[in-house]
Every structure is written in structure tokens, then in C-alpha cells.
Amino acid sequence: MLIYTLRRILTMIPILFLVSIVVFALALAMPGDALSGQINPANANPEYIEEMREELGLNDPIHVQYGRWIAGIVQWDFGRSVVHSRDVTQVIGDRLPNTILLSAVSLIITYILAFLMGRYAGRNPYTKGDYAIQGTNYLMLAIPSFVAALFAIFIFSFQLGWFPSTGSVGRGLEAGTLDFWISKLYHTFLPALVLGALVTASYTQFLRNDIIESSQKDYVRTARAKGTSESDIYNKHILRNSIIPIVTLFGFDIASIIGGAVIIETIFSYRGIGELLITSIQQRDSAVVLAVTLMLSVATLLGNLLADLLYGVIDPRIRVE
Amino acid sequence: MSTQESLLKVQNLHTGFEIEGKTYYAVKDVSFDVKPKEVVCVVGESGCGKSVMSLSIMDLLPKHNGKIAQGEILFKGKDLVPLSDNEMNQIRGKDISMIFQEPMTALNPVLSIGFQLDEVLINHTTSKNEEIRRKSISLLQQVGISRADQVVNEYPHQLSGGMRQRVMIAMAIACQPQLLIADEPTTALDVTVQAQILELITKIQEEVGMAMLLITHDLGVVAEMADRVVVMYAGQVVEYTDADRLFYAPKHPYTKALLDSIPRMDETREVLNTIKGIVPSLKNMPAKGCRFVDRCPSAMPECAEIDPQLGEVEKGHAVRCILYDASHPEKEAEVK
Numbered sequence: 001m002l003i004y005t006l007r008r009i010l011t012m013i014p015i016l017f018l019v020s021i022v023v024f025a026l027a028l029a030m031p032g033d034a035l036s037g038q039i040n041p042a043n044a045n046p047e048y049i050e051e052m053r054e055e056l057g058l059n060d061p062i063h064v065q066y067g068r069w070i071a072g073i074v075q076w077d078f079g080r081s082v083v084h085s086r087d088v089t090q091v092i093g094d095r096l097p098n099t100i101l102l103s104a105v106s107l108i109i110t111y112i113l114a115f116l117m118g119r120y121a122g123r124n125p126y127t128k129g130d131y132a133i134q135g136t137n138y139l140m141l142a143i144p145s146f147v148a149a150l151f152a153i154f155i156f157s158f159q160l161g162w163f164p165s166t167g168s169v170g171r172g173l174e175a176g177t178l179d180f181w182i183s184k185l186y187h188t189f190l191p192a193l194v195l196g197a198l199v200t201a202s203y204t205q206f207l208r209n210d211i212i213e214s215s216q217k218d219y220v221r222t223a224r225a226k227g228t229s230e231s232d233i234y235n236k237h238i239l240r241n242s243i244i245p246i247v248t249l250f251g252f253d254i255a256s257i258i259g260g261a262v263i264i265e266t267i268f269s270y271r272g273i274g275e276l277l278i279t280s281i282q283q284r285d286s287a288v289v290l291a292v293t294l295m296l297s298v299a300t301l302l303g304n305l306l307a308d309l310l311y312g313v314i315d316p317r318i319r320v321e
Numbered sequence: 322m323s324t325q326e327s328l329l330k331v332q333n334l335h336t337g338f339e340i341e342g343k344t345y346y347a348v349k350d351v352s353f354d355v356k357p358k359e360v361v362c363v364v365g366e367s368g369c370g371k372s373v374m375s376l377s378i379m380d381l382l383p384k385h386n387g388k389i390a391q392g393e394i395l396f397k398g399k400d401l402v403p404l405s406d407n408e409m410n411q412i413r414g415k416d417i418s419m420i421f422q423e424p425m426t427a428l429n430p431v432l433s434i435g436f437q438l439d440e441v442l443i444n445h446t447t448s449k450n451e452e453i454r455r456k457s458i459s460l461l462q463q464v465g466i467s468r469a470d471q472v473v474n475e476y477p478h479q480l481s482g483g484m485r486q487r488v489m490i491a492m493a494i495a496c497q498p499q500l501l502i503a504d505e506p507t508t509a510l511d512v513t514v515q516a517q518i519l520e521l522i523t524k525i526q527e528e529v530g531m532a533m534l535l536i537t538h539d540l541g542v543v544a545e546m547a548d549r550v551v552v553m554y555a556g557q558v559v560e561y562t563d564a565d566r567l568f569y570a571p572k573h574p575y576t577k578a579l580l581d582s583i584p585r586m587d588e589t590r591e592v593l594n595t596i597k598g599i600v601p602s603l604k605n606m607p608a609k610g611c612r613f614v615d616r617c618p619s620a621m622p623e624c625a626e627i628d629p630q631l632g633e634v635e636k637g638h639a640v641r642c643i644l645y646d647a648s649h650p651e652k653e654a655e656v657k
């Protein structure tokens with residue numbers, strides 16, 4: 001297991017290298033650069049612009065620019081944000097906790113809902129409750145997340161007034177106080193719910209189908225032949241099997257949740273990484289765009305790694321080699 | 322047959338499957354009994370309803386389409402058919418246990434052997450955890466697993482088919498049941514392992530002093546182990562008697578054909594006799610007449626018309642064939 005883990009981590013290095021090249025190439029392909037967003041060409045002296053470009057290294061050959069970027073990253077220097085006039089690490093550092101909170105709350109809601117609904121539907125297939133859950137699932141799968149977000153804001157914020165529609169924390173609260181955290185969670189709940197909707201629906205469906213399938217397996221018959229009660233059969237024998245694929249999906253879903261966060265944060269004006277990425281793209285703040293994109297890619301890779309390792313921990317058939 | 326009270330008495334059992342809104346009977350009018358400590362073998366071709374019959378006794382039919390439609394299953398005089406799931410759970414694994422045909426899939430892949438073995442003891446005893454684990458280990462030793470204290474922590478995929486079947490046997494005998502149902506316990510195993518497992522089952526059956534309903538299509542096994550034999554064909558019992566009479570004085574044409582199909586050491590035959598044709602499938606069962614008529618060498622015109630009854634041709638020897646008056650619905654009355 002340990003050797004497997006190490007090998008798995010080592011194979012990530014060349015992948016990371018490739019990812020960095022792709023990310024860098026994509027950033028270069030973006031029209032304009034840091035200066036074109038900031039300076040009105042009609043007002044500025046073209047020679048001055050040229051000078052600035054030279055100074056920022058924008059005129060160097062691509063491989064030199066890439067080398068400089070990578071060399072910086074290795075020393076944990078992601079460059080400076082032209083828009084914010086601060087180090088990229090600081091800009092991201094401000095936003096990252098919000099996104100982590102959003103993703104974590106979203107995952108927790110997802111797992112709780114999917115577990116409850118999937119288990120219920122799987123144990124009572126083809127009943128009214130099952131049909132209701134499946135109907136909800138299909139809705140969640142069919143509606144794009146930005147539409148769902150707008151609906152959620154309309155219903156829960158505007159009509160019912162249960163949750164705030166924008167922001168990630170209430171105004172005038174001192175960071176670190178209990179009220180501050182409560183306000184944070186309160187602001188996070190609705191976007192987290194919408195963010196997790198798609199994953200919740202697919203997990204619920206997955207769990208339901210797997211439970212139904214597992215309940216016909218031979219080992220369930222064996223358990224019955226031992227006089228095991230119906231609830232033990234579901235809770236110990238079937239769930240133990242059906243939960244495996246879902247737990248291992250966890251790693252992969254980190255990626256999809258982060259991807260979804262970009263859209264949801266923008267709609268909810270939730271000050272996280274996703275919102276930062278969108279505004280940075282609009283403002284051609286390439287250092288930030290590069291860093292955030294690279295970070296999202298690394299998170300995806302780590303998620304996959306986590307998925308593989310979890311699989312080994314939870315499934316005894318993989319555990320031994 | 323002795324007058325001793327039956328441990329298990331199956332009477333007039335009908336088990337059906339609902340397929341596309343219609344009920345088809347995989348077991349139709351099966352009756353037999355098992356006495357304490359006796360070995361009763363059930364033989365018959367593939368698809369004749371042996372597994373369905375044994376699952377009916379344990380109330381383990383697939384819930385979505387299988388159902389006992391008629392009949393009684395008396396265990397120590399008490400009918401099991403009307404019992405609820407909870408009531409059956411008190412009996413399953415404790416008084417009656419079962420070993421299945423497929424050891425490869427019968428154990429839960431994600432639970433340890435120890436967990437699965439402990440479970441049956443937890444279900445039926447009030448012992449403490451350490452005591453249960455100790456009992457599990459000694460059960461594994463009893464079924465001939467040498468590294469028992471390691472095997473309890475292992476998972477099914479780490480064991481061979483033969484080992485898994487040993488674990489299944491350990492589970493089945495954990496609570497010293499009075500009846501063990503073994504549904505072709507060796508069919509899925511290597512030939513060499515088959516002999517070992519059968520030997521183990523016989524040894525344990527004698528040690529524990531339990532009765533056994535052994536389902537098989539190996540007549541060699543029957544000759545070696547059976548006290549009495551139930552011959553099934555297409556969901557029905559066609560002959561039912563003690564092992565001696567079955568081998569030396571078979572009555573039903575199907576039994577005769579089955580016996581004819583085993584190769585003998587003392588004969589030099591070029592071709593094995595096989596029974597021509599196949600067992601009719603559930604959906605193609607003849608609506609009336611004998612179910613064996615199409616394949617029967619002694620078939621008469623009436624065979625396709627008259628439903629033969631299972632009747633005693635002599636004490637302790639029942640046959641379902643109108644060659645014998647006892648099976649003839651009209652003549653039966655005269656016999657009595």
C-alpha cells in the first residue's frame with residue numbers, strides 16, 4: 001500500500017509538468033495581456049507601453065517566460081497581480097478559505113442528502129417515496145446549475161427570505177467571532193446546496209441502483225440463511241458494498257465541485273477563487289489567472305489520487321497486493 | 322420406512338414464479354419427509370426445481386417474483402409457510418441451515434471471514450464478543466482450515482473455492498442445527514476438492530448428529546451417502562424410496578433412465594446411454610398428462626392424458642407413473 005502510494009505520487013510529477021505547459025499556453029492564447037486591460041492605448045505613449053512590456057518581460061521568447069514562471073512557482077512565488085498590486089499568493093490566500101468552506105459544506109450536504117435519499121429509495125424501490133426521490137433527481141440533473149442558482153435565489157432569498165442572495169459574510173462583523181462564522185455558514189448554505197445538487201442527484205441514483213442490485217446478490221441470501229435481520233442485511237451487508245463506489249467518487253468530485261464553484265460563486269457574488277478567476281480573466285490579470293488555473297488542475301489531480309487511495313483503504317479486494 | 326416422527330415433512334408443495342403477469346410453477350406437488358439424523362438425497366436433472374424446492378423450505382425465494390402458492394412445510398410439526406420474516410430468522414441458521422451451490426459468490430466480498438462467521442453466532446446466542454470469536458476460530462479448525470486464527474481476519478477473495486465452501490460449512494454448523502440443507506455443495510469445485518468437501522460434510526453430519534437434505538446430480542454420491550432418495554423431474558417428485566430399492570429395484574422409467582446413464586466399471590460400452598431430449602422449461606410444461614411423456618421409452622397413449630399421482634406401490638416406495646395402479650387416479654381408489 002505504501003509503495004503503491006509513493007509510486008502513484010511519483011507518476012504525478014510528469015503529469016504536473018505537462019499540466020503547467022498547457023495552462024501556460026492557454027494563458028498566452030488569451031487575447032491581450034496585463035497592459036492592454038489597464039492602459040488606454042489612446043492616452044498612453046506607445047513607447048512607454050513598449051518600455052513597460054520590456055520591463056515586465058512580456059517581449060521575451062515564450063520559453064524564457066515559461067522558465068521564469070516555473071522557477072518562481074518552485075520558490076512559491078506566483079508573481080504579482082497587476083490589478084490588485086499585491087502578490088498573487090496573497091490575493092489567492094484571501095479567497096481560498098471561502099472556496100474551501102463552500103466546497104466542504106457542499107460535500108457534506110451532498111453526502112448526507114444522497115445517503116438518506118439513496119438508502120430510502122434503494123430499500124423501498126418502486127414505491128411513491130422512491131418515485132418522488134427519482135423525480136427530484138431528474139430535475140436536479142436536467143437543470144443547468146446557473147439556472148438552478150437563479151431559481152434558488154428567487155425562491156429562498158427573494159420570496160421566502162430564508163437565505164441571503166449575495167456575499168460570503170454579513171457586513172460589519174469582526175473576523176474570528178462566533179457571529180462571524182455563523183454568518184459565514186449562513187451565507188454559504190444556499191450556494192453550497194446548489195453547487196452540490198448535481199452530485200447529490202447522481203450519488204442518490206447511484207446508491208439506489210446499487211442497493212437494489214446488491215439486494216439480489218448471493219451473499220445477501222447467505223446472510224438471510226443465517227437468520228440475519230432485514231435491517232442488518234441492509235446496513236451491514238448491502239451498504240458496505242454500495243458505499244464503496246460513492247466514497248471513491250469523492251476524489252473525482254472535488255474537481256467537479258471546484259469547477260462548479262466558478263459559476264456558482266459568480267452568481268452569488270461569493271468572494272471565492274471562482275469569482276476571482278472570472279474577474280481576473282476579465283481584467284487580463286494573467287498572473288492570477290495562471291495561478292488559479294494551475295491550482296484547480298492540481299486539485300483535480302490530487303482528488304484523483306485521493307480517490308485511488310480511498311479505494312484501496314475501503315475495498316479489501318484492492319487493499320492487498 | 323420407520324414410524325419415527327419426521328423432522329421435516331414437506332407436503333404438497335407448490336412454488337411459483339411470476340413472469341410477465343403469469344405464475345409458472347417450478348415446484349409442483351412435492352412431498353417427502355426427512356427423519357432426524359437421516360440423509361435424504363434429492364436428485365434430478367438441471368432445472369428440475371431442486372434449488373427452488375430447498376429455497377422454499379428456507380423461505381429464501383427471490384422476494385420480487387417467487388412465492389409458495391400451496392402446501393405445508395412442517396418442521397418438528399410446525400408449519401413454516403405462514404411464518405413471518407422475523408419468526409423465520411429465529412429458525413434459519415439455528416435449527417435449519419443451508420450451504421449453497423456457489424461458494425464463490427455466497428460470501429460477502431467486503432466483510433471479513435470472522436465477521437461473517439461471528440454473525441450467525443451473534444444472531445442466535447448471547448455470548449460475549451471474545452467468546453464468539455474464539456468459537457468462530459474453533460469452527461474454522463473443525464472444518465479443516467489450518468491457519469484459522471489468520472483466516473478470520475482475511476477476506477473471501479483471499480480464499481480458494483474449496484476454502485470458501487469450508488467457511489460456508491462452518492457457518493452452517495455453528496449453531497448445531499438439526500437439519501442441514503446442502504444444495505449441490507461440490508458442483509462448483511475441482512474434482513479433487515469435491516471428495517474432500519463431501520467427506521467433511523459426512524463427518525460433521527455424524528459428529529453433530531444432524532439430518533441432511535443433500536441435493537446433487539451425482540448418483541455416485543447418492544449411493545455412498547443416502548438413506549433415502551427423492552427423484553425429481555420437472556418440478557415433481559417422480560420416485561421416493563430408500564437408497565437400496567432405488568438402485569436395485571427402480572420403478573419409474575425416468576429413474577431407470579438416470580441409472581442407465583451412469584458409466585459402470587463392469588461394462589465395456591462404447592456410448593453412454595443418455596436420456597434423449599431435455600427437461601421442459603417452465604413456460605413449456607405440458608398442461609396435462611405425465612411431464613416425462615415426450616422422453617419416456619415406455620410411454621403409452623394415456624400418458625399424455627392422465628395426470629399421474631404420487632402413490633405408494635409398496636410400503637416406503639412411492640412412484641408417479643401410471644404403469645403402476647397406485648399412480649392411476651381412477652384405479653387408486655380400488656387399490657385402497
Ligand SMILES: Nc1ncnc2c1ncn2[C@@H]1O[C@H](COP(=O)(O)OP(=O)(O)OP(=O)(O)O)[C@@H](O)[C@H]1O
Binds near residue numbers: 367368387
Ligand atoms: N428467480 C427465478 N425466476 C424465474 N424462474 C426461475 C427462478 N429461479 C429458478 N427458476 C426456474 O425454475 C426452474 C427450476 O430451477 P432450479 O434452480 O430449482 O433448478 P435445479 O434443479 O436446482 O437445477 P441445477 O441442477 O442446475 O441447480 C428452472 O426452470 C428455472 O429456470
Ligand SMILES: [Mg+2]
Binds near residue numbers: 371372373422505
Ligand atoms: Mg440448483
